[in-house]
Amino acid sequence: MAAPLLLSDLYIYPVKSLGGIRLTEAVxxxxxxxxxxxxxxxNERNQFMTQRQTTAMAHLKVAPAYNGFLLSHQQRPELPPLYVPFEATPEKTLFVTIWDDMVFAWRARPECDEWLTQALGQPCKLVYMSDMVRRDTExxxxxxxQLVSFADAYPFLLIGQTSLADLNGRLAEPVGMERFRPNLVFSGGEAFAEDGWDQFQIGGLSFRAVRACGRCVLTTINPATAQKSPLGEPLRTLAAYRTEDGSAMFGQNVTSYNRGLLHVGEPVAVASYKTPSVY
Incomplete structure (x- = not known):
């Protein structure tokens, strides 16, 4: 008898391109x-920064704190951890660019900019997206x-644990799920079963798997050491059997139609299917 589909992990990433926080429930x-x-x-031109171009960001670690999170530098113990609240106040605003979008954002406290500038060795600022901002998905x-935050393109990323197990079975050195920065992780089902999903539910909430997620060089950076794989793994292996339109695909970009609370351990039920891509 096949194992049931269950929500096995939930992750948020408070700052784009930095580490995640593992949760047992999420709104x-x-x-x-x-x-x-x-x-x-x-950066100083108000353009978004990620580990793709600024690998030093991999040294910044995120830890949960009361109503916010702590940033620390794994190689700079002289820098005291920086507390950042989950939400900002609209005292100062500016326009920032993320991919092809320009949106207004609220500035963080000046000490946040100073800490990040020192930690990354270049002028930079920390900004927040308020609920008043409209940034659409494709x-x-x-x-x-559908709306999206400062994520690349979609509000959720879904990955099955058996999909990661399939990839790790082909790698000389297995990698953890954190390499792929999902929000929703489920157990059960066959490897890459999520490729064929269309509408699905987790608990009582409805979701839609829109399209596969093309992966980038960020997956080759070990988050524990901030070192990039000299062989380009796991991206090289992934590209050998999961390529579409020139990109290595792993995980599904997802939208949702409603609000509510998710809990780890809730059942996942697929309501409808689409024709899966052939890699």
């Missing part, structure tokens, strides 16, 4: 899980007008 909102990627680091695939 689903129009832009994704509450507090997920609402903060963003921008209109061609989401005519209903």
């Amino acid at each position: 689903v909102e129009p832009r994704g899980l509450r507090h997920d990627r609402r903060w963003l680091i921008v 209109p061609a695939l989401n005519p209903e007008g």
Whole structure:
């Protein structure tokens, strides 16, 4: 008898491109899980920064704190941890660029900018996306007008544990789920079963798997050591059997139609299927 589909992990990433916080429950909102990627680091030209170009960001660690989180530098113990609340206040605003979008954002406290500038060795600022900002997902695939935070393109990323197990079975050195930065992780089912999902439910909440997620060089950086794989793994192996339109695919970009609370351990039920891609 096949194992049931269950929500096995929940993650939020308070600052885009920094580490995640593992949760046992999370609130689903129009832009994704509450507090997920609402903060963003921008350079002196107000353009978004990620580990893709600024690998030093991999040294910054995120830990939960009361009504917020702590940032620390794993190689700079002389830098005291920085407390950042989950939400900012609209005292100062500016326009920032993320991919092809320009949106207004609220500034963090000056000491946040000073800490990050020192930690990363270049001028930068920390900014927050308020509920007043409208940033849409891809209109061609989401005519209903879904919102997204400072995440790359979609409010949720879903990955099955058996999909990671399939990939790790092909790697000389297995990698953890944190390499792929999912929000929703489920157990049960066959490897890459999520590729064929269309509408599904977790507990009493409805979701839609829109399209597969193309992976980038970020997956080759070990979050524990901030070192990049000299062989380009796991991206190289993934690309050998999971390529579509020139990108290595892993996980599903997901939207949701409602608000509510998710709990780890809740059942996952697939309501409808789409034709899975062939890699």
